[in-house]
Amino acid sequence: MRYKLLTYSLAKSHRSGGAKARGFERILGITTENVEYLEGEISRGILITPIARVRTTHPFGITCVVDCPVRGLGNLSARVAPARTAWIFSDPEAAPRLTSAYLKP
Secondary structure, three states, rough: OOOHHHHHHOOOOOOHHHHHHHHHHHHOOOOHHHHHHHHHHHHHHHHHOEEEEEEEEEOOOEEEEEEEEEEOHHHHEEEEEEEEEEEEEOOOOOOEEEEEEEOOO
């Protein structure tokens, strides 16, 4: 999960992830320096939040979407925003893999 967050969701220079990174920073004060914090917030959130959507994506597996709450940092710590996370189950024996994370509009 950390790799995906660092190289996509929090990477301002990523072509399609840059907007996600700017959203995390502007709305919640979360940057690449806070990846461990975001990883923890998502890990806790997916345990208490129901799955919003499930879909089969042949031949890749099953994709699940979970909108979990993430609390801001620093002077934005009073804010809580829903982070949409997408997970793929490509093998029944393997753990799910994070494919995307961004703040819902």
